[in-house]
Amino acid sequence: MKKITITDVAKHAGVSxxxxxQYLNERYDYMGGETKARIEAAxxxxxxxxxxxxxxxxxxxxxxxxVIVANILHVFSTQIIRAIQDYCSERxxxxxxxxxxxxxxxxKQFIEMLQAKQxxxxxxxxxxxxxxxxxxxxxxxxxxxxxxxxxxxxxIDTVLLDNEKASKLAIQTFxxxxxxxxxxxxxxxxxxxxxxxxxxxxYKQTITENGLSLRPEYIANVETTNVRDHLRKMLALREPPDxxxxxxxxxLVEILHYMKENQLQIPKDxxxxxxxxxxxxxxxxxxxxxxxxxxxxMGKKAAELLLEKISNITKRREGIVYRFExxxxxxxxx
Amino acid sequence: MKKITITDVAKHAGVSxxxxxQYLNERYDYMGGETKARIEAAxxxxxxxxxxxxxxxxxxxxxxxxVIVANILHVFSTQIIRAIQDYCSERxxxxxxxxxxxxxxxxKQFIEMLQAKQxxxxxxxxxxxxxxxxxxxxxxxxxxxxxxxxxxxxxIDTVLLDNEKASKLAIQTFxxxxxxxxxxxxxxxxxxxxxxxxxxxxYKQTITENGLSLRPEYIANVETTNVRDHLRKMLALREPPDxxxxxxxxxLVEILHYMKENQLQIPKDxxxxxxxxxxxxxxxxxxxxxxxxxxxxMGKKAAELLLEKISNITKRREGIVYRFExxxxxxxxx
DNA sequence: CTGTTAGCGCATTCAG
DNA sequence: CTGAATGCGCTAACAG
Numbered sequence: 119m120k121k122i123t124i125t126d127v128a129k130h131a132g133v134s135x136x137x138x139x140q141y142l143n144e145r146y147d148y149m150g151g152e153t154k155a156r157i158e159a160a161x162x163x164x165x166x167x168x169x170x171x172x173x174x175x176x177x178x179x180x181x182x183x184x185v186i187v188a189n190i191l192h193v194f195s196t197q198i199i200r201a202i203q204d205y206c207s208e209r210x211x212x213x214x215x216x217x218x219x220x221x222x223x224x225x226k227q228f229i230e231m232l233q234a235k236q237x238x239x240x241x242x243x244x245x246x247x248x249x250x251x252x253x254x255x256x257x258x259x260x261x262x263x264x265x266x267x268x269x270x271x272x273x274i275d276t277v278l279l280d281n282e283k284a285s286k287l288a289i290q291t292f293x294x295x296x297x298x299x300x301x302x303x304x305x306x307x308x309x310x311x312x313x314x315x316x317x318x319x320x321y322k323q324t325i326t327e328n329g330l331s332l333r334p335e336y337i338a339n340v341e342t343t344n345v346r347d348h349l350r351k352m353l354a355l356r357e358p359p360d361x362x363x364x365x366x367x368x369x370l371v372e373i374l375h376y377m378k379e380n381q382l383q384i385p386k387d388x389x390x391x392x393x394x395x396x397x398x399x400x401x402x403x404x405x406x407x408x409x410x411x412x413x414x415x416m417g418k419k420a421a422e423l424l425l426e427k428i429s430n431i432t433k434r435r436e437g438i439v440y441r442f443e444x445x446x447x448x449x450x451x452x
Numbered sequence: 453m454k455k456i457t458i459t460d461v462a463k464h465a466g467v468s469x470x471x472x473x474q475y476l477n478e479r480y481d482y483m484g485g486e487t488k489a490r491i492e493a494a495x496x497x498x499x500x501x502x503x504x505x506x507x508x509x510x511x512x513x514x515x516x517x518x519v520i521v522a523n524i525l526h527v528f529s530t531q532i533i534r535a536i537q538d539y540c541s542e543r544x545x546x547x548x549x550x551x552x553x554x555x556x557x558x559x560k561q562f563i564e565m566l567q568a569k570q571x572x573x574x575x576x577x578x579x580x581x582x583x584x585x586x587x588x589x590x591x592x593x594x595x596x597x598x599x600x601x602x603x604x605x606x607x608i609d610t611v612l613l614d615n616e617k618a619s620k621l622a623i624q625t626f627x628x629x630x631x632x633x634x635x636x637x638x639x640x641x642x643x644x645x646x647x648x649x650x651x652x653x654x655y656k657q658t659i660t661e662n663g664l665s666l667r668p669e670y671i672a673n674v675e676t677t678n679v680r681d682h683l684r685k686m687l688a689l690r691e692p693p694d695x696x697x698x699x700x701x702x703x704l705v706e707i708l709h710y711m712k713e714n715q716l717q718i719p720k721d722x723x724x725x726x727x728x729x730x731x732x733x734x735x736x737x738x739x740x741x742x743x744x745x746x747x748x749x750m751g752k753k754a755a756e757l758l759l760e761k762i763s764n765i766t767k768r769r770e771g772i773v774y775r776f777e778x779x780x781x782x783x784x785x786x
Numbered sequence: 787c788t789g790t791t792a793g794c795g796c797a798t799t800c801a802g
Numbered sequence: 803c804t805g806a807a808t809g810c811g812c813t814a815a816c817a818g
Contacts, residue, residue, distance in 0.1 A: 123795055134805040139797055150803065170569045171509045172795035175810050180505070182548075182569075196530065203551065212569070214516075214546055217537065234504045235516075235546070374735040398732040401708040457811055468789045473813055484787065506811035509794050 122164050131160035142168060174236065182212040183424060184232035186225060188243040188267070188311075190217040193367050194394055194413055195243065198265065201417025202241060209425060211238075222247035233260070239424045244269050246310025256436065261427040265420045268312040273437030275427075277420045281313050284409045284444035285320030285363065288391040291407065292361040293328055295452055297389055300325065301336035301352055301359035303345055303369050314339075317365050317393060345372035346379075353388070360389060361452065367394035370406075389452040393444070405449035412442050456498050465494035476502055508570065516546045517758060518566035520559060522577040522601070522645075524551040527701050528728055528747055529577065532599065535751025536575060543759060545572075556581035567594070573758045578603050580644025590770065595761040599754045602646040607771030609761075611754045615647045618743045618778035619654030619697065622725040625741065626695040627662055629786055631723055634659065635670035635686055635693035637679055637703050648673075651699050651727060679706035680713075687722070694723060695786065701728035704740075723786040727778070739783035746776050 124142075128135045133153060141157045160166075174180040185202055187195040199215050206213050214237065218225040222245045229251060232240055239261030244252065252272040255262045264276040285302075292300050302321050304314050318337070325332055336359055338348040349372075352359055364370035370392035377384055384390055384404055392399075395410035419440055458476075462469045467487060475491045494500075508514040519536055521529040533549050540547050548571065552559040556579045563585060566574055573595030578586065586606045589596045598610040619636075626634050636655050638648050652671070659666055670693055672682040683706075686693055698704035704726035711718055718724055718738055726733075729744035753774060 121795095124797095125795080135795095136797075136799095136806085137804060140804090143797080153803085167564060167568050169509075169795055171505055171514070172810090173797075175503075175505045175509055175795080175812095176797050178810080190534065200524065203549075207550075212548055212550075212565070214548055215537075216541075216546075230501060231546075234501050236503060236505045371732075371735060378735055378737065378739070396732070398705075398730070398736070401705055401712055401736075402732070403712065403737040405712070455811095458813095459811080469811090470790080470813075470815095471788060474788090477813080487788080503811055506794090507813075509796095509811085510813050512794080 121169075122166050124166075124168065127157065127160045127164055127166050130164060131156045133157065178236070180236050180238055181210060182214060182235070182237045183421075183428075184214045184216065184228070184235075184237045184240040186216045186218050186228050186232075186240065186242040188218055188225075188245055189220050191368065192394070193396060194266070194411055197413035198243075198417040198420070201414045202421045205418050205421040206425070211425065218243075218245060220245060226251055229255075238428045239263075241265055241420050241424055243267055244310075246312075261424055263420050263423045263427070265416065266313060267310070268439070269310070275423050275436055275438050275440070277416050277423070277440045278442065279313065279411045279416070279444055280441045281316035281444075282320030282323065284393050284411075285317045286324045287444060287446045288363050288393070288409055289321060289324040289328075291391060291446060291448070291452055292363075292389060295389065297361035297452070298330060299333075299336070299357060299359045300330075300361045300363065301338075302363040302365060303338045303340065303348065303373065304365035305339065305369060306341060307339045314365060321363060342368050342372055345369055346376040349373060349376045361385075362388050362390050364390065364392040367392065367396050370394070370396065374402075384451050391452055395447055399447065400449060402451075404451050406451045407449045408447045410445045410447050412445065416442050455503075456500050458500075458502065461491065461494045461498055461500050464498060465490045467491065512570070514570050514572055515544060516548060516569070516571045517755075517762075518548045518550065518562070518569075518571045518574040520550045520552050520562050520566075520574065520576040522552055522559075522579055523554050525702065526728070527730060528600070528745055531747035532577075532751040532754070535748045536755045539752050539755040540759070545759065552577075552579060554579060560585055563589075572762045573597075575599055575754050575758055577601055578644075580646075595758055597754050597757045597761070599750065600647060601644070602773070603644075609757050609770055609772050609774070611750050611757070611774045612776065613647065613745045613750070613778055614775045615650035615778075616654030616657065618727050618745075619651045620658045621778060621780045622697050622727070622743055623655060623658040623662075625725060625780060625782070625786055626697075626723060629723065631695035631786070632664060633667075633670070633691060633693045634664075634695045634697065635672075636697040636699060637672045637674065637682065637707065638699035639673065639703060640675060641673045648699060655697060676702050676706055679703055680710040683707060683710045695719075696722050696724050698724065698726040701726065701730050704728070704730065708736075718785050725786055729781055733781065734783060736785075738785050740785045741783045742781045743778045744781050745778055750776050 124135050124138050128138045138157055185199060203213050216228040218228060225245045226248050241263050243266045244264050246267060246269050252269060256273055262274050264274050268276055268278060289300060304318060307314055322332055335355060340348050364373050391407045393409045395408045399406040399408050458469050458472050462472045472491055537547050550562040552562060559579045560582050575597050577600045578598050580601060580603050586603060590608055596608050598608050602610055602612060623634060638652060641648055656666055669689060674682050698707050725741050727743045729742045733740040733742050
């Protein structure tokens with residue numbers, strides 16, 4: 119079955135290609151009503167649908183955006199993708215999602231690939247390690263918005279959580295409940311992955327602000343696979359922590375595993391708050407107190423910004439940072 | 453900053469476009485080593501990258517596939533998407549994921565949209581309600597593979613779980629542990645959504661095969677929002693069930709909610725098995741026994757089939773059904 | 787070994 | 803109101 123083109127339709131309707139083209143683009147200003155009907159009929163009869171590729175090539179617009187997440191394993195990433203997809207879908211944009219796996223090389227490849235595909239813009243969770251590439255994006259005025267992670271010195275609009283506040287909310291909650299020996303476990307601290315840095319800062323700040331002393335032994339930065347080990351060590355201290363902040367969902371799950379394996383009670387043996395509102399938080403036993411990121415709102419905002427950049431050829435000032443407020447979901451783990 | 457094209461490169465290198473094109477396609481069979489170097493230099497200097505769109509238009513191949521899931525809310529859908537993406541990514545294919553939201557109209561729109569975009573093929577969780585569209589796909593020999601749901605009378609390759617076996621495994625497990633009053637809760641039974649039908653069949657069959665009588669009051673087909681209500685009714689029966697099969701992840705979560713709200717013990721008050729291996733199954737208290745679908749293998753298989761169809765122009769016989777074995781994850785909820 | 791010539795399917799002037 | 807001509811960026815014969 120041969121693919122039918124605009125030429126076929128034109129022939130079938132007895133008009134010229136350009137007339138059909140005008141019809142397709144709804145510019146029937148001066149088109150004969152009868153002509154219109156004939157074209158309509160021909161299209162239906164031939165079951166014709168225009169080739170977006172050809173159109174895109176000509177119009178230099180693909181109605182597609184790319185999103186590159188740093189690590190798809192986080193709930194947050196998947197929530198963001200969904201939000202973006204929903205928003206774009208309503209506006210007739212398609213999205214191609216890519217997972218950079220926290221690898222700057224992959225990130226670079228994806229960005230280049232997406233550009234080669236002529237996507238109209240990209241939303242990225244930047245690894246932070248491709249500064250010169252980011253510079254090129256901004257120099258060429260390529261519609262881009264960053265999300266989740268802050269890249270300093272590159273003026274690209276960025277949608278972020280107020281990460282310090284996230285930690286602050288958690289610590290304050292612990293304090294209000296009388297916990298004083300508050301620890302935190304984070305994935306490894308890398309300068310480019312700003313959420314962890316900021317959350318750690320928030321933790322430290324809130325601890326000291328409240329007149330508690332900062333104990334280095336209460337802070338762990340470890341790979342997910344080593345979380346349980348470190349937790350064991352912490353709990354074996356002479357003064358073990360009585361409360362624990364899990365810096366993200368993956369860490370939280372590991373902590374829960376450890377608690378379960380060792381038949382420890384939450385919050386009796388250890389109170390827990392996790393940043394990221396995991397799906398099972400409210401059904402868990404006990405229900406988990408979490409700090410939720412407004413992922414849907416953030417994804418929507420990023421998409422909004424991007425589509426706006428895409429349609430407004432006029433370059434507005436860039437580099438604005440949008441901070442979103444975390445929200446504490448009080449449940450029973452503290 | 454003007455987009456630079458192959459023409460610019462050719463000019464810059466002092467050769468013709470076609471020579472550059474040949475270089476790009478690695479057909480330097482008889483190309484002068486010096487020419488090659490000049491082109492290479494020009495490309496680097498101009499920071500040129502080819503426009504995939506134009507190439508695709510000419511080659512009638514976009515290196516992109518579409519996947520349409522029926523309902524993105526199920527873990528299974530997201531797992532499948534990931535598996536497909538991973539597989540395709542390695543083979544330089546991109547994937548555009550769409551969520552039909554269980555709406556046949558959306559499904560139709562997406563299929564048409566993706567075809568207009570000239571994607572090389574599609575993988576779909578069929579709603580089942582667009583038979584004539586499916587027929588067209590097969591008639592036009594458009595690379596397509598179905599997954600999760602069976603559509604009868606349409607000869608398209610399909611990747612499925614052995615759903616009857618899934619229920620069977622669950623029921624047998626209950627029986628082995630001495631449970632006799634085994635109920636099940638399913639989302640509404642719709643003829644097109646075959647997994648539910650098959651799982652229900654599996655349930656009924658296994659119950660009767662084991663000499664138990666089928667009690668209609670132990671079978672509920674309800675919207676997610678009504679699961680808790682129905683569960684309440686079941687547990688208020690004179691002979692309430694002592695074991696419960698949750699037909700999918702969404703139902704399972706509702707059941708867990710109810711148990712928690714009413715401070716009921718699992719498995720003491722009600723033993724539970726869920727189909728779909730939710731992420732938190734092993735950390736839950738108690739750890740949840742589930743029937744896992746080999747989502748990764750299934751997604752990979754679907755992608756394999758599709759890419760094979762795409763490369764083999766030769767149409768092989770179609771309509772093969774690939775059944776995958778569910779696996780019981782024995783934990784502590786039964 | 788390299789350049790010329792045609793399109794791919796569509797949109798856009800610009801004359802009729 | 804309509805059609806012929808042109809080009810988007812690239813590939814693919816086919817001659818030189």
